[in-house]
Amino acid sequence: MKTRLISVAILLPVTIVIILVGKWPYALLISILMLLASVEYVQMLQRKGYTLALPCIFAFNLLWMAEALWGNGKWFVPGLAGLMLLTVGWMLYRRDRHPTIADPTAEWALTFAGGMYLGIGGAYLWRMRALPDGLWWTLTALPVVWISESMAYFVGRKWGQHKMSPTISPGKSWEGYAGEIISGTLTGLFLGWLWPTVAPGVIRLTPVKGLALGAAISALTTAGDFFVSVIKREVGVKDTGTLIPGHGGIFDRIDSLLWTGFVTWVVVTLWA
Numbered sequence: 001m002k003t004r005l006i007s008v009a010i011l012l013p014v015t016i017v018i019i020l021v022g023k024w025p026y027a028l029l030i031s032i033l034m035l036l037a038s039v040e041y042v043q044m045l046q047r048k049g050y051t052l053a054l055p056c057i058f059a060f061n062l063l064w065m066a067e068a069l070w071g072n073g074k075w076f077v078p079g080l081a082g083l084m085l086l087t088v089g090w091m092l093y094r095r096d097r098h099p100t101i102a103d104p105t106a107e108w109a110l111t112f113a114g115g116m117y118l119g120i121g122g123a124y125l126w127r128m129r130a131l132p133d134g135l136w137w138t139l140t141a142l143p144v145v146w147i148s149e150s151m152a153y154f155v156g157r158k159w160g161q162h163k164m165s166p167t168i169s170p171g172k173s174w175e176g177y178a179g180e181i182i183s184g185t186l187t188g189l190f191l192g193w194l195w196p197t198v199a200p201g202v203i204r205l206t207p208v209k210g211l212a213l214g215a216a217i218s219a220l221t222t223a224g225d226f227f228v229s230v231i232k233r234e235v236g237v238k239d240t241g242t243l244i245p246g247h248g249g250i251f252d253r254i255d256s257l258l259w260t261g262f263v264t265w266v267v268v269t270l271w272a
Contacts (some may be wrong), residue, residue, distance in 0.1 A: 003242075004263075007020055011244070012019075012137060015029070015076070019135070019138055019142070019147075019211060020135070021140065022129055022134075025133045026056055026126070026127055026129055027065065027069060030065065030122045030125050030126055031062065031065055031122065031126075031130075031154070032062065033122070033254055034065070034118045034119065034122040035058055035060045035061060036134070036241075036243065036249075036250040037053065037118055037240075037251040037254060038057045038058060038115070038118055039054065039063060039241075039251075040115065040240040040241040040243075040249045040251045041057070041114045041118070041240075041251060041261045042054050042057065042114075042235060042266060044231060044232070044235045044240060045110055045114075045231075045239070047235040047236060047237065048234065048235050049102070049164075050106065050107050050110055050186060051094070051101075051107060051111055052107055052114065053087060053090045053107075053111045054152065055209035056083065056087045056090060056111050056112075057111060057114050057115040057118070058115075059083050059086070060083055060114075060115025060116055060117070060170065061115060061118055061119045061122060062084060062119075063076070063079050063080065063119065064116075064119030064120055064122060064123040064128065065119070065122055065123055067079075067123065068123040068124075068126045068127050068130070069126065072228060080129060082177070082197075083115075083263075084112060087108055087112050087115075089140070090108075090111070091104050091107060091111075095105065103193060106225075107190040117258070118258070120158070120258075120262070121224075121254070121258030121259070122258075122261075123261075123262065123263070124261030124262040124264075124265050125257065125261035126261070126269060127154070127261060127265050128260070128261040128265050129182045130266045131202070131264075131268050131269075132247050133203045133204055133205060136195045136199070136203045136205050137213075137264055137268055138264075139173060139191070139195065140188060140191045140192065140195065140205065140210055140213060140259075141213065141217055141263075142257070142258050142260065143265040144184045144187045144188050144213070144214045144217045144218060145193075145218075145221060145256050145260050147183055147184065147187045147215075147216060148179075148180040148181070148183045148184030148187065148217070148218040149180065149231075149256060150170075151179045151180055151183035151244055152172075152176040152177060152179050152180035152183075152222075153176065154179070155178070155179030155180075156171065156172060156173045156174055156175060156176025156177075156179070157176075159173075159175045159176075159215075160172075160173030160174075160175045160176050162174045162175065162177060163185070163244065165226065167233075168226050168229050168230055168233065169225070169229040171227055172225075172226075174223075176220065178207070180218050180222065181215065181218045181219050182217025183218070184214045184217055184219075185211055185214045185218060186209050186214070186217040187214050188210040188212070188213050188214015188215065188217070188218075189207050189210050189211040189214060190207055191202065191205075191214075192205055192207040192208065192209055192210015192211060192213075192214075193207045193210070195210075196236045209271065211265065211269075212267065213267050216263055216267055217260055217264065219255075220259060220263050221256040221259040221260050221263060222256065223257045224255045224257075224258050224259040225256050227255065228240065228251055228252065228255040233252050239252055240252045245260065
């Protein structure tokens, strides 16, 4: 627990400063996180005997981020098609050089899927920050995730009796999930009141909108956590990596955030 708290005390202030600055430091932070998560993804699948094309996964990440930053829709689809064909070429090369590979098509599919999943998640973390009043939406959405996940952990440990899905994540309980939704909703409500108080007349965030966003995020983004849990159980690891002392890997820490940007973008866009 001490190690976990030390990691949070170091990383959280840095993250908040970068969010406040926005622009290229924020885009760079997202890109680095996605690239590190990609490395962990590839290393996890290696335990099952798969060799994935890490450069192709990087390329998918960067393509999605470039589209979010500068894209006009004209070159994104051709770029995506080109990368897909590139991964096919890599698979054919691997099969030709190593004819005993058991599942070359699985390696191609896992390369493509991993790059797309991480690329989309990273792109929408940027799109969330780029929304009108995006700073305030981001400073609402991310604390909702951090606080609700912490409450899910503590409530689940103390009162968790009914498992949500033992075959996916044995540690997660319905009691913890209820704590996650309640705390996330209340956090959204509080921040929906706080930020307009801090910046009156500047932002369109309201307590009701904060409450709705908090409820949506805390209810839906758990799926990202479950998805990574499926991968970890399949390959037989507890954490996706060891980069963050006391917390595991980068993929462990951003699993819910990969859904948060998209959920926030959709909710706020529907209100616009």
